[in-house]
Amino acid sequence: MILNGGCDVIIAASTASGKTEAAFFPILTNLAYNSKAPSLALYVSPLKALINDQWRRLDELAERLEIPVTPWHGDIGRAKKSSFLKDPRGCLLITPESLESLLLHHGSSLAVLFAGLRYIVVDELHAFLGTERGKQLQALLHRIEKVLGRRICRVGLSATLGDMEGAKQYLRPETHGTVELIVSKDGAQELKVLVKGMMDKPVPPKRADSEQPESPAKVAIAAHMFRGLRGSSNLVFPNSRQEVEYYSDRLRRLCESQGVPNEFWPHHGNLSKEIREETEAALKQTERPATAICTSTLELGIDIGPVKSIVQIGPPPSVASLRQRLGRSGRRKGEPMILRAYSVERQISPDSRFSDLLREGMVQMIAMVRLLTGNWYEPMSTEMLHGSTLVQQILSVLAQHGGLYAQQMWELLCGAGPFSMVSKNHFLQLLRKLGEEEIIFQDATGLLLLAPRGEHITEDYRFYAAFTSDEEFRIVAGNRTLGSMPVSRPLTEGSFLIFAGRRWQVISVSQTDKVIDVQPAAAGAVPGFDGASGAMVHDRVRQEMCEILGSNWPVPFLDETGQMLLQEARGNYARLGLDDNWLLQDGNETRIILWRGDKVNDTLLLMLQSIGYKGLNDGVSVLISDSTVEKVRSSLAFLSAQKPVDPVGLASSVQNKVREKWDALLPNDLLDVNFASSCLNVAGALDALKVHFTAQELRRK
DNA sequence: GACCTGCTGCGGAGTG
Numbered sequence: 175m176i177l178n179g180g181c182d183v184i185i186a187a188s189t190a191s192g193k194t195e196a197a198f199f200p201i202l203t204n205l206a207y208n209s210k211a212p213s214l215a216l217y218v219s220p221l222k223a224l225i226n227d228q229w230r231r232l233d234e235l236a237e238r239l240e241i242p243v244t245p246w247h248g249d250i251g252r253a254k255k256s257s258f259l260k261d262p263r264g265c266l267l268i269t270p271e272s273l274e275s276l277l278l279h280h281g282s283s284l285a286v287l288f289a290g291l292r293y294i295v296v297d298e299l300h301a302f303l304g305t306e307r308g309k310q311l312q313a314l315l316h317r318i319e320k321v322l323g324r325r326i327c328r329v330g331l332s333a334t335l336g337d338m339e340g341a342k343q344y345l346r347p348e349t350h351g352t353v354e355l356i357v358s359k360d361g362a363q364e365l366k367v368l369v370k371g372m373m374d375k376p377v378p379p380k381r382a383d384s385e386q387p388e389s390p391a392k393v394a395i396a397a398h399m400f401r402g403l404r405g406s407s408n409l410v411f412p413n414s415r416q417e418v419e420y421y422s423d424r425l426r427r428l429c430e431s432q433g434v435p436n437e438f439w440p441h442h443g444n445l446s447k448e449i450r451e452e453t454e455a456a457l458k459q460t461e462r463p464a465t466a467i468c469t470s471t472l473e474l475g476i477d478i479g480p481v482k483s484i485v486q487i488g489p490p491p492s493v494a495s496l497r498q499r500l501g502r503s504g505r506r507k508g509e510p511m512i513l514r515a516y517s518v519e520r521q522i523s524p525d526s527r528f529s530d531l532l533r534e535g536m537v538q539m540i541a542m543v544r545l546l547t548g549n550w551y552e553p554m555s556t557e558m559l560h561g562s563t564l565v566q567q568i569l570s571v572l573a574q575h576g577g578l579y580a581q582q583m584w585e586l587l588c589g590a591g592p593f594s595m596v597s598k599n600h601f602l603q604l605l606r607k608l609g610e611e612e613i614i615f616q617d618a619t620g621l622l623l624l625a626p627r628g629e630h631i632t633e634d635y636r637f638y639a640a641f642t643s644d645e646e647f648r649i650v651a652g653n654r655t656l657g658s659m660p661v662s663r664p665l666t667e668g669s670f671l672i673f674a675g676r677r678w679q680v681i682s683v684s685q686t687d688k689v690i691d692v693q694p695a696a697a698g699a700v701p702g703f704d705g706a707s708g709a710m711v712h713d714r715v716r717q718e719m720c721e722i723l724g725s726n727w728p729v730p731f732l733d734e735t736g737q738m739l740l741q742e743a744r745g746n747y748a749r750l751g752l753d754d755n756w757l758l759q760d761g762n763e764t765r766i767i768l769w770r771g772d773k774v775n776d777t778l779l780l781m782l783q784s785i786g787y788k789g790l791n792d793g794v795s796v797l798i799s800d801s802t803v804e805k806v807r808s809s810l811a812f813l814s815a816q817k818p819v820d821p822v823g824l825a826s827s828v829q830n831k832v833r834e835k836w837d838a839l840l841p842n843d844l845l846d847v848n849f850a851s852s853c854l855n856v857a858g859a860l861d862a863l864k865v866h867f868t869a870q871e872l873r874r875k
Numbered sequence: 876g877a878c879c880t881g882c883t884g885c886g887g888a889g890t891g
Contacts, residue, residue: 220880248882271881279883307880414877443879470878491877635882643881709877793876 182346184299184330186338187358188501193331194228194297196356198235198265201293201329205264206239208292212263215293218270218311220301222247223476225267228297232265241265247272262287270311271638274570277317278632281574284321291318291326296345298474299330300494303337303344303554306834309563310640312344313592317571320586333475333498340554347556348590364510365500367543370398371536371736372516376523391518395487396424399465402514403485404437407457408465409502412487415442415469415703421487422467422675423698440675441468444646444703445657449674454478467675473498480505483512489538491709494551496542515539519739528765529793531750532723533743536736538711540729541718552712557595561848562834563640564593564604569624572614573632577621580605595851596844603841611839642835644704647683647690649673656692660704665690672698713771713858716794720769723747754873756866757803758795764806765795768862777824777859781813782806784827814863821850 187193205213219225229245236243242264244254248271258266259280268276280287294315302308319326330345342353374391399410399421412421422440429436439453450471456464457478466472473495484503490496496513504511517536520526529535545551567587572578578586580602588596596604605622608614613628624632631637646658647665656674665671669680677698681691722729723744732740750758758765768774775791782789782798787809789798798806813819825831825846832838832845840848 222881252884269881274881275883301880305880471880473879495878633883635884638883639881641880703877 182328182330182353183356184332184338184341184345184353185356185358186332186341188333194231197295197329197331198232201265201295202236202239202241204292205241211290212261213290213292214263214288215265215295216273216291217265217267217295217297218273219267219297220269220307221298221474221476222249222269224297224474225269227477229267232267236265243267246276259287263290270307270314270640273314274310274638277314278570278573278638282576284318284574288318288322291322293327293329294318295329295331297331299332299341299345300498300554301474303340304556304558306560306563306640308344309558309560309592310566312347313563313567313587316592317567317574317586333501337494337551337553340556343556344554347592347594363504365513365547366510367513367515367731368733369515369517369536369539369543369731369736370733371739372518373735374518374520376521376526389518392420393424395516395518396421396428398516399485400425400428403465403483404434404463406463406465406482407479408481408483408485409472409499410465410467410485410487411469411490411499412467413469413491415444416700417487418442418467418469419672419675420700423672423677423700425465425467426675435462437463437465438675439464439466441466441471443469443471444659445674446655448654449656457481470495472502478502480509482509483514486513486515486539488517489535489542492552492712493542493545493715496546497551500546513543515543517736517739522742528760528795531743531746532794533739534719534794536739537719537722537743538715540722540732540740541715543731544722545714545718550714552714555852558852559593559595559848560834560852561596561840561844562836564596565608565836565839566637566640567593568604568608569613569628569632569637572622572624572628577617577623579620580622583622595847600841600844600847604839604844607839607841613839640835645688647688649690649692651678651692651694659690659701661688662704663702665701670695670697670699671701673701710772711793713774716769716771719794724753754870756870757807759803760797762800763789764798764801764803765792766798766806766810767795768866769794770858770862773853773855774858774862777854777856778862780824780828780854781819781856781859782809784819784824785809785813810863811867814860814867818860819856821854821856822846824854824856825850 185193185196201215205215217228225245225247229243233243244258244264244266246255246266246268277284302311328345330341332341338355342350346353372391372394374389410421412418418440422438425438426436439456441450441453453466457466472478481503484499500511500513517539519533519536520530522530564587568583571583571586584598584601587593588601612625613631614622615625616622644660644662646660648658649656659665665680665683667680667683671678677695678692679695681693683690724747729740752767756767766778772791775796779789779791779796787798787801789796828849831849837845
């Protein structure tokens with residue numbers, strides 16, 4: 175299939191199971207047999223580290239066939255890049271951002287440069303689905319084919335995730351039905367799960383000073399991990415960089431106080447490359463056991479060798495990500511995958527929160543484990559418009575071609591291209607807006623060109639990435655860079671912090687160089703990092719949670735405390751009558767409990783806000799202030815009886831819709847369509863209301 | 876109330 179290069183293929187298999195070899199044996203064979211004409215294969219990866227890993231492996235394979243392999247990303251020197259440009263053949267391993275710059279700077283010679291192109295391999299395909307960066311890559315592949323005037327065989331490599339239809343749709347949008355799927359039959363691997371419930375104090379009263387007393391549950395979790403994980407290699411996922419720092423520091427100090435060598439290493443996106451590589455090396459070597467406390471940085475396919483177990487503290491962001499994390503354990507033949515999970519729950523008190531009464535975190539964890547064992551994963555939305563990336567691609571094709579007519583550009587990017595959701599009218603509005611902003615202009619013949627401001631934007635190296643990043647301070651100890659902190663989180667001279675799992679005091683802060691100098695210290699405080707808005711829970715997860723609470727199913731993978739907590743949550747569910755009631759009076763507020771995901775909850779809240787209510791999405795429930803159940807019920811009945819709300823109209827009532835890099839350049843109408851396409855689910859909200867109203871009527875009869 | 880990713884061309888100094 176791959177050998178003759180005739181069609182598009184997705185190869186789905188677990189990490190390090192030889193996906194790369196499965197794709198590259200036939201590709202290298204094809205390139206070797208066609209050695210007379212210069213032939214080329216492109217490999218695109220989301221990570222520089224992965225390109226370096228693959229280069230080491232492929233170069234060895236290809237050397238005997240005399241096929242050159244060229245790595246190309248920001249850390250690669252000029253010599254390798256210019257020798258590829260002189261003789262463009264073999265395998266080019268590249269990131270989407272470097273590919274963007276290649277198209278932008280070598281646009282006029284691209285047809286010559288890629289004349290021999292036969293294959294495009296996209297690694298870690300699932301990492302691109304539903305993101306701005308993924309839309310950018312899709313546009314780049316489309317632009318390459320347009321320049322060459324022929325289809326190139328696309329090969330997607332992915333972990334065995336559930337949503338293969340979404341992956342096919344992404345890889346070849348026009349004819350996704352013809353994409354071949356090769357799923358490895360590893361056989362069902364044994365999975366061992368234990369979820370431990372951990373009791374914490376009740377909700378702490380709000381205090382003027384921000385110093386919170388240490389959580390007894392976290393102290394207990396650290397002590398339990400110290401006993402259980404030492405002597406083997408494991409990955410611990412506590413869901414935030416702040417928690418990574420807390421547990422790394424605590425576990426390292428436990429090792430020191432017991433007089434044993436440290437086995438616990440931190441890993442997250444704000445740590446320097448040097449520190450991260452130290453942790454990766456500790457995991458890779460087999461002499462001494464090592465456990466990494468990490469964020470999703472260790473979720474993708476960087477080679478770290480097999481680990482014994484995965485530890486999850488609190489529910490994971492999604493079922494798909496839990497599956498990806500588990501794929502790191504039990505990689506040796508005959509060994510099971512092991513998940514140890516902790517769920518921190520507060521003691522119930524008179525002012526306990528609704529989510530504590532239902533043990534939301536623990537029940538969500540149980541729901542996600544059940545969905546995982548049922549082989550369900552969140553599907554990836556391919557309906558998002560990604561208007562920000564459309565702006566980037568307009569500027570990039572203008573820089574690549576020098577100038578284009580509006581009609582040509584429409585056909586290239588929208589029409590049957592990657593932004594087919596954008597109407598001609600909206601596209602013209604966008605071009606006008608970019609004209610008003612003096613980013614582009616039209617000459618006398620109607621040709622569109624970059625204006626000085628547009629040239630300035632496309633000449634800056636930050637243009638190549640589809641996503642933004644904050645300005646940051648570098649944190650330096652002596653002559654060693656430990657990592658970085660966002661500028662919006664300033665640290666003052668003399669303050670203490672925990673960073674890279676150790677304790678430091680700030681010696682000096684340089685505003686001009688954006689450097690913070692630190693020295694070792696005995697005290698320390700866990701720093702806050704800037705976070706975006708929280709994880710979006712999917713409809714299916716909330717529905718599973720409702721079923722768990724409303725039933726008496728045994729949950730065998732819970733420990734004793736967990737069983738007690740579950741019983742308590744089921745008791746509260748029954749006491750509140752939640753199998754019948756979906757509206758609850760809570761003081762002078764009303765709770766709406768639809769058992770749907772966050773997108774539906776957010777949409778419902780916006781619908782109520784549009785008719786004058788105030789409230790917030792509280793997770794399991796939507797909380798409406800200054801209202802009664804009767805009032806909210808009749809308003810919801812009104813909303814669902816009406817002609818269905820127009821999602822774009824609903825979006826127009828939202829204040830802050832600028833979320834991605836170039837959103838601020840979208841004209842209002844297009845910004846509304848863009849927001850509705852990625853943040854709203856009106857049909858889902860109306861469906862949820864219908865289900866609850868109908869059930870209620872049936873019960874009355 | 877989360878996480879992550881990536882980045883050019885050119886001039887000039889230094890070296891063989």
